[in-house]
Amino acid sequence: MKVKVSRKAHFNAAHRLYRPDWDDQANTDVFGKCSNPHFHGHNYELIVSVTGPIDPQTGFVMDMKDLKDLIRSEVEDAFDHKNLNEQVPEFRNLNPTAENIAVVIWNKLRPHLSQDLDLEVKLFETPRNFVTYTGN
Ligand code: NI
Helix, strand or coil, X not given: CCEEEEEEEEEXXXXXXXXXXXXXXXXXXXXXXXXXXXXXXXXXXXXXXXXXXXXXXXXXXXXXXXXHHHHHHHHHHHHCCEEHHHHCHHHCCXXXXXXXXXXXXXXHHHHHCCCCCEEEEEEECCCCCEEEECCC
């Protein structure tokens, strides 16, 4: 028997989607407003889910305080109120799309979780646009 437990989190961050090897027109054609050279912000909503067996001693899959603290240290402290392109090393050479941000978050959290737990990262860039990464 496995149960999925989830924790919601939030961060505000600025980004610009572009390829330096494309001209402005090509970047605008592909990335639209998200390629604005002056950057722009999003209110990112994050749902981190951990799936695993219930520990018979605690009744927990995972202590939610530990998950809360992990998200704060690895994601919120690193990304909140930052310019992702310029201030977060993982995006120095990686376009900070919602897809890539979700993968980066997954890679930052995974080493801190027990091996018998599965990890899923769901990231909302807008209330209507969201991506999910499970490590596959
Ligand atoms: Ni954007």
